[in-house]
Amino acid sequence: MKISAFILFLVPFFSFHAQPSYPGDPVIYTFGQWDEEDKTAVIFADVCNVRKSEDSKAEVSGRLTIGTEVSVLSVSKKTLTLNGITAPWVKIKSGKVSGYAWGATLTKGAQKLDDGKLALWGISEIKPTDSKAGVFASIRIADKGVLKYKQDFEVVHADRPNEGFLKVHPAPLLEGTQNLIVFETLSEACGVFSSDHYLLYGREGLQFVDSGYSMGDAGVLYTSKEFVFPYPKKEGASDYYFTPEAGHIFGITNVAELGEDCIWTETRTSEDFTWNGTELVKNCER
Numbered sequence: 258m259k260i261s262a263f264i265l266f267l268v269p270f271f272s273f274h275a276q277p278s279y280p281g282d283p284v285i286y287t288f289g290q291w292d293e294e295d296k297t298a299v300i301f302a303d304v305c306n307v308r309k310s311e312d313s314k315a316e317v318s319g320r321l322t323i324g325t326e327v328s329v330l331s332v333s334k335k336t337l338t339l340n341g342i343t344a345p346w347v348k349i350k351s352g353k354v355s356g357y358a359w360g361a362t363l364t365k366g367a368q369k370l371d372d373g374k375l376a377l378w379g380i381s382e383i384k385p386t387d388s389k390a391g392v393f394a395s396i397r398i399a400d401k402g403v404l405k406y407k408q409d410f411e412v413v414h415a416d417r418p419n420e421g422f423l424k425v426h427p428a429p430l431l432e433g434t435q436n437l438i439v440f441e442t443l444s445e446a447c448g449v450f451s452s453d454h455y456l457l458y459g460r461e462g463l464q465f466v467d468s469g470y471s472m473g474d475a476g477v478l479y480t481s482k483e484f485v486f487p488y489p490k491k492e493g494a495s496d497y498y499f500t501p502e503a504g505h506i507f508g509i510t511n512v513a514e515l516g517e518d519c520i521w522t523e524t525r526t527s528e529d530f531t532w533n534g535t536e537l538v539k540n541c542e543r
Contacts, residue, residue, distance in 0.1 A: 345360045452468060
């Protein structure tokens with residue numbers, strides 16, 4: 258469905274931000290938007306080596322498995338870079354195990370799934386180029402200290418790898434699914450940019466569906482793309498968010514353009530998809 262809308266208003270001021278330059282000074286990745294002391298974190302690595310000092314060659318004082326909650330005692334100014342990720346050493350404690358863990362092996366982004374397993378997010382690799390941040394995220398499903406599934410993907414417009422968070426939604430009306438997982442990020446690239454990365458968890462494990470985005474500046478939305486999943490109709494809810502057809506997913510794109518006479522033209526395109534268990538299959542565009 259393509260709809261053009263014309264909106265007339267005065268635009269007194271626009272605050273455009275410069276596009277980030279890649280590669281540049283390394284972004285220090287902490288974990289899950291957080292680098293404060295006296296808090297808790299969760300082990301993101303399959304197995305985390307906890308060391309007696311802030312050195313990757315230091316003696317191991319203990320090992321902790323994925324999903325283990327730890328107390329954060331302090332965050333060091335000393336960093337380590339692996340796989341393009343620069344992260345600080347963090348002093349942690351869990352039970353009788355205490356010592357230093359590399360920050361990229363920790364996360365604050367952990368959510369419970371409907372079956373009791375744990376969904377976690379973190380950054381797995383950073384490979385910047387001249388035009389892209391090259392940040393790769395990893396969503397992992399753990400159960401009782403054992404990694405069950407993981408899915409790695411490139412993050413859309415991710416010049417700030419810390420600024421991400423995980424949302425877990427109930428199962429949409431798609432066969433074989435148990436939860437919809439959405440990884441959201443914030444960025445700054447000629448405006449305020451946010452991106453959504455959609456994954457489905459269920460009978461076939463964890464699968465990446467697609468990514469959407471929205472970009473705007475000075476309170477004005479320029480362009481966006483989002484996926485709307487089928488959920489039962491709720492009283493008073495808009496059909497835009499609760500599609501009535503089980504098995505169908507809508508991809509909705511909005512593009513706004515400003516003319517010379519300050520008239521905005523907005524075009525909305527709706528694409529109809531079905532999920533075949535492994536990928537989106539496009540039915541039609543409206």
